[in-house]
Amino acid sequence: MRCAIVRETEKGETRAAASPESVGALVRMGLEVAVEAGLGSGCRWPDGLYSGAGAEVVGDRGSLLGAADVVLGVRPPDEAEITALKPGAFRVGFLDPFTRVSLVNRLAGAGVSAVSLEMVPRTTRFQKLDALSSQHSVAGYYMAVLGAERLGKVFPMMGTPSGTIHPARVLVIGAGVAGLQAIATAKRLGARVEAFDTRPVVKEQVESLGAKFVDIDLGGTGESAGGYAKELTDEQRAKQQAGLTAACGRADVVITTAALFGRPAPVVVTGAMLREMKPGSLVIDYAVSSGGNVEGSRADEEVNIGGVRVLGFSNFPGHVAVDASRMYANNLASFIAELWDPEAKKLKIELGNELLEASLIAHGGRIVNETIRARVEGSVA
Numbered sequence: 001m002r003c004a005i006v007r008e009t010e011k012g013e014t015r016a017a018a019s020p021e022s023v024g025a026l027v028r029m030g031l032e033v034a035v036e037a038g039l040g041s042g043c044r045w046p047d048g049l050y051s052g053a054g055a056e057v058v059g060d061r062g063s064l065l066g067a068a069d070v071v072l073g074v075r076p077p078d079e080a081e082i083t084a085l086k087p088g089a090f091r092v093g094f095l096d097p098f099t100r101v102s103l104v105n106r107l108a109g110a111g112v113s114a115v116s117l118e119m120v121p122r123t124t125r126f127q128k129l130d131a132l133s134s135q136h137s138v139a140g141y142y143m144a145v146l147g148a149e150r151l152g153k154v155f156p157m158m159g160t161p162s163g164t165i166h167p168a169r170v171l172v173i174g175a176g177v178a179g180l181q182a183i184a185t186a187k188r189l190g191a192r193v194e195a196f197d198t199r200p201v202v203k204e205q206v207e208s209l210g211a212k213f214v215d216i217d218l219g220g221t222g223e224s225a226g227g228y229a230k231e232l233t234d235e236q237r238a239k240q241q242a243g244l245t246a247a248c249g250r251a252d253v254v255i256t257t258a259a260l261f262g263r264p265a266p267v268v269v270t271g272a273m274l275r276e277m278k279p280g281s282l283v284i285d286y287a288v289s290s291g292g293n294v295e296g297s298r299a300d301e302e303v304n305i306g307g308v309r310v311l312g313f314s315n316f317p318g319h320v321a322v323d324a325s326r327m328y329a330n331n332l333a334s335f336i337a338e339l340w341d342p343e344a345k346k347l348k349i350e351l352g353n354e355l356l357e358a359s360l361i362a363h364g365g366r367i368v369n370e371t372i373r374a375r376v377e378g379s380v381a
């Protein structure tokens with residue numbers, strides 16, 4: 001089986017879907033691996049590292065794709081890629097299937113077997129394949145470092161003969177994988193950290209990192225069967241905003257990572273809350289590209305709202321491309337290993353398989369994932 005790894009075409013995408021190590025793992029499994037020339041340029045991995053690991057380096061993207069049985073990428077495929085793929089090709093990467101309805105239809109129409117990594121179950125069984133977690137982790141780290149770099153104020157407490165520096169105060173709203181990593185990093189940098197999340201189970205995790213949980217009584221919030229947050233009612237939202245206004249006012253840096261699975265991100269910092277913050281403080285919005293957690297945030301811009309700087313990047317993990325790519329590439333190699341039949345030397349595609357049932361979106365000319373099919377049909381009706 002021939003496995004191709006494509007270079008990302010989206011502007012500003014620095015990550016690669018294979019590292020030299022993951023190519024080695026795929027080759028050892030028994031796949032024939034080909035990578036597009038320049039694949040690792042965003043990570044400063046020259047083509048020679050990939051060929052040294054056993055991959056063929058191919059300059060012509062069309063022939064790379066046309067010969068591939070399996071294709072690995074980071075971002076969803078563009079039209080040129082879909083056109084070049086063989087019918088039946090198995091394509092693995094992020095797909096954003098809840099919002100990219102026409103892309104899902106197009107992949108099904110082209111007979112591509114398309115996997116969405118966003119849909120991999122978030123369980124211990126599949127944690128080695130969990131690309132959302134790997135990318136959230138590095139992004140969480142990066143957001144804390146970005147806050148420290150941009151604030152213009154020292155993070156840790158320092159007692160010096162020239163005066164005492166008080167520790168910077170960081171507030172993290174949304175303490176899933178990204179938020180917890182932001183908390184851990186900000187703590188290591190010496191900041192005083194507070195955090196809030198609507199899922200009650202998170203309080204203990206926040207406290208175990210040495211941060212203070214902001215207690216706001218929202219009544220029942222709970223979480224879905226998949227561990228995801230439920231959407232708040234209007235009344236709960238108003239209570240949360242009231243409870244977080246004072247915490248935002250205390251903070252030098254606010255990092256927001258609140259997300260709702262399959263839906264636009266909730267607004268957790270309103271314009272009114274920004275107006276209560278100290279001039280010069282900084283708000284970093286992880287959700288800027290998926291609806292925005294902060295009123296007025298704009299992707300890849302620093303917006304000044306009444307003296308408070310609001311910043312959000314469309315590709316946070318891409319700012320730490322080397323480790324983001326390395327972890328993502330491991331996730332993909334683990335995904336392939338999960339389906340690989342070493343005797344037949346091919347992928348075992350069985351629709352009843354727990355992993356494929358959750359993550360395979362298009363197959364055999366149809367949309368095979370029930371949740372996504374319902375979403376696509378709902379948006380067409």
Ligand code: NAD
Pocket residue numbers: 122123124127130132133136173174175176177178179196197198199202226227228229232257258259260261266268
């Ligand atoms: P996510 O990106 O979907 O959401 C980020 C955080 O935002 C979540 O903690 C969520 O509760 C919070 N949130 C949503 N609305 C909010 C609001 N209005 N205000 C404040 N916070 C809000 O979450 P994630 O990091 O992708 O994690 C999703 C789930 O998957 C979690 O339960 C996590 O523990 C679980 N998980 C499990 C494993 C595993 O191996 N078992 C691995 C990774 C993640």
